[in-house]
Amino acid sequence: MKNSVDIYTIAEHAGVSKSTVSRVLNNKDDVSETTREKVMEVIKNLNYKPNSSAKGLASQRTKTVGLVVSEITNSFFSMFVKGAEDKAMEENYNIMLANSNWVVEEELKCIRIFEEGRVDGILKISGGGDELLNDYLNSLANKEMPLIVVDRKMDNENIPKVNVDNIDGAYKGTKYLLGLGHKKIAFVKGDDIAASDASIDRVKGYRKALADSNIDYQVIEPGFFDREDAFTATENIIKNHPDITAIFYASDMMAVGGLKALKKAGLKVPEDISVLGFDDIELASIIDPALSTLRQPRYQMGYLGMEKLIDKLEGRPEEVYGEDVIFELELIERESTGPVKA
């Protein structure tokens, strides 16, 4: 069962000891230039590939991180993954992928497997707001396993977070609509129970902006972050509040459902009614009319989350990764919003 070419083979061919080979492999600086070159040449000639299990066992580090995502099929999430992946590649870390499909049990299962020394740390992206899971994550973080959480609130100071300011984002969006002259603005919220208080915070931002402008009028319909539910929510809104001139959706996907309902009702966007989304998913710029929205820098968030994790794993000072980072949402104006009708 012996591997054909291992570190010992290299040592023999180069006329040195295994220790020395290991040193050049790991770029230790206390090796003479001539030995290093000699060893490198043998490595190249014999096409030697270090065995990562052996390395992992001996060094107690695997140079791989675990990535937990709720749903990789959704480009909203895969954009985080891509950012994280790119950073990992840069730093020569590998990624172990776990797709939880929104199922808490699966998420736990994945994390447990990660704990089997397969992984030096874990990057968790979004995910449900389950209590059981939270407890587990907390216990993890307080123990030995480095953990970073992206796109999600967590009440644990030991877990560095990368997130977005949802209150401010919704505030900004509402203010923008107000600035366009809209006075009757409906809000289609997501799912109150869902992850990261995203929907709750967005509702807060909407309300705050209205209050700051002394506007009493407010209509909030639940769309559950679902396209079809948002379709229904939109039908309800235009039926019950025909005087409304703008609808702000807590996600682009819901806005897309809304657009369809509006079209069905014969309402033109943005001439008759303005539509504002949230997230800036790829679809937002593809759909017709292109959606105005609040952009969430998902690639950067994933990238930064991975950067923090690796900083931690590499033992860099806590100042560089310990602080939470909260990104702002950027307003993207496209075709679905316009000034209120005179």
Add this chain to the structure above:
Amino acid sequence: MKNSVDIYTIAEHAGVSKSTVSRVLNNKDDVSETTREKVMEVIKNLNYKPNSSAKGLASQRTKTVGLVVSEITNSFFSMFVKGAEDKAMEENYNIMLANSNWVVEEELKCIRIFEEGRVDGILKISGGGDELLNDYLNSLANKEMPLIVVDRKMDNENIPKVNVDNIDGAYKGTKYLLGLGHKKIAFVKGDDIAASDASIDRVKGYRKALADSNIDYQVIEPGFFDREDAFTATENIIKNHPDITAIFYASDMMAVGGLKALKKAGLKVPEDISVLGFDDIELASIIDPALSTLRQPRYQMGYLGMEKLIDKLEGRPEEVYGEDVIFELELIERESTGPVKA
């Protein structure tokens, strides 16, 4: 540097030897029921987690497979990943993810890392048609590393493949349009150089269907599998061939670009012109009008690819995984196609 609780700790507490602990851990059948229970209990009590590096080193197997994808952000590809992931989970295999971003060098880099004993086998999804890469894959397959290729042609009998019958799919689509009474059908092809001969084969299918129906009329425009290029291609088609009544796009994403061009030109779909896509990406059913298309069973393809790989890794008989599997495309009728105008 010793781990607090290892197999030896368990052995001590249970009053047995490490060998026995290892046996129950690996579900060997030659352990008495009483010892097994005793050991299991200790394992549970001490919350023991086996160290996968040690396991990997000793057993020469990591129970993880490498997944190479071109672009995880694209839901077309992530659907394969999800299928593969689900199957891996079922079989208790882990997934190491590598996103090549379409860059051949990165793809090679990923595969090389996988070779460092991190991975028992590789599942390659789509990807470019580079010669260098092909050679490398061939050399891999002929050596020790199990490899399965999904959504891609490869001239190597030692590499089991899971693919789709593109010629037949395009044939079917064209026949469908013909059946609707269309006689002047344009085809927007993809990228001749791209992976898997997908575009080339689809063009073949289109031509074959026309030939079988004794129709000489044929118009082929390149759209490079790109939305914007397809937009331009569509403008060219309607300008140069105003008598055309249907356009068949080699991908849904191109069809979406086409829809936009058609709308801009004031043409109604499907009243004035029918539009048929290829792939059945999520967007196809979201867009308005919903796209008729040929469905590629990506989830199943990913799932089956992983199944084959694991069958191979588990040493199951070659009959169960050695054969290539070619799926048919399924015609999905939605709103963008209709009978030709009288």
Add this chain to the structure above:
DNA sequence: CTGAAAGCGCTTACAG
């Protein structure tokens, strides 16, 4: 059904 022993391929103090 169970244990002792060798070994998987590396890293890492320690000594020189």
Add this chain to the structure above:
DNA sequence: CTGAAAGCGCTTACAG
């Protein structure tokens, strides 16, 4: 700057 030796935490014939 380099080598010998111990050790990382498992698995796996081998023997009984």
